[in-house]
Amino acid sequence: AxxxxxxxxxxSASTGDRVTITCRASEGINSYLSWYQQKPGKAPxxxxxxTFSLQSGVPSRFSAxxxxxxxxxxxxxxxxxxxxxxxxxxYYAYPLTFGGGTKVQIK
Amino acid sequence: EVQLVESGxxxxxxxxxxxxxxxxxxxxxxxxxxxxxxxxxGKGLEWxxxxxxxxxxxxYVDSVKGRFTISRDNGKNALYLQMNSLRAGDTAVxxxxxxVNTPRGRGRGGAVAFDMWGQGTMVTVSS
Numbered sequence: 218a219x220x221x222x223x224x225x226x227x228x229s230a231s232t233g234d235r236v237t238i239t240c241r242a243s244e245g246i247n248s249y250l251s252w253y254q255q256k257p258g259k260a261p262x263x264x265x266x267x268t269f270s271l272q273s274g275v276p277s278r279f280s281a282x283x284x285x286x287x288x289x290x291x292x293x294x295x296x297x298x299x300x301x302x303x304x305x306x307x308y309y310a311y312p313l314t315f316g317g318g319t320k321v322q323i324k
Numbered sequence: 325e326v327q328l329v330e331s332g333x334x335x336x337x338x339x340x341x342x343x344x345x346x347x348x349x350x351x352x353x354x355x356x357x358x359x360x361x362x363x364x365x366g367k368g369l370e371w372x373x374x375x376x377x378x379x380x381x382x383x384y385v386d387s388v389k390g391r392f393t394i395s396r397d398n399g400k401n402a403l404y405l406q407m408n409s410l411r412a413g414d415t416a417v418x419x420x421x422x423x424v425n426t427p428r429g430r431g432r433g434g435a436v437a438f439d440m441w442g443q444g445t446m447v448t449v450s451s
Contacts, residue, residue, distance in 0.1 A: 253369075312385045
């Protein structure tokens with residue numbers, strides 16, 4: 218199975234800060250990498266697919282990049298509604314696998 | 325409105341069985357791969373199983389192979405997960421999920437980025 222290592226596991230930041238989250242796959246996954254935001258008690262919501270494509274309705278302060286095995290999600294100017302947990306996921310091969318998650322907390 | 329609604333969760337003893345259901349609406353259910361994804365309390369997401377449009381292809385995470393069975397009834401717009409020989413480690417919120425509106429978020433063989441999720445149903449395995 219392709220392992221996804223996500224870091225950091227948590228980050229404390231203030232409104233307006235820039236936050237970067239990384240995911241590293243144990244083998245190449247082409248561009249089949251997505252990012253999700255999850256708030257407590259809610260289902261995840263798709264933010265990014267295909268490594269860098271912004272899902273409809275997602276604010277442009279979210280961006281992503283990467284290729285092969287290394288991927289990043291950046292929130293350029295953190296807003297109050299962005300405090301949540303973020304997960305990456307590879308959909309290159311079965312079993313589909315997720316990163317362990319990054320909790321973005323208020324500093 | 326595209327919607328997925330799960331049901332069937334509850335408390336079950338170790339070794340017991342449970343069948344989860346997911347009812348879809350707002351899209352042509354019979355033309356999409358469907359998935360189950362779970363999340364243990366306070367933990368991350370784990371993909372569980374995928375099924376194609378006509379049930380000819382099914383995939384499972386190793387930890388549930390031989391115990392869980394994914395199926396669907398396209399006439400009822402319903403997805404199911406039959407869970408047998410349940411263990412404490414199966415305790416989680418179970419989500420059904422799919423990719424309806426994001427064609428460029430689809431990989432090969434039903435592997436997708438999930439743009440639609442249900443609200444989840446909680447399964448607790450405990451004596």
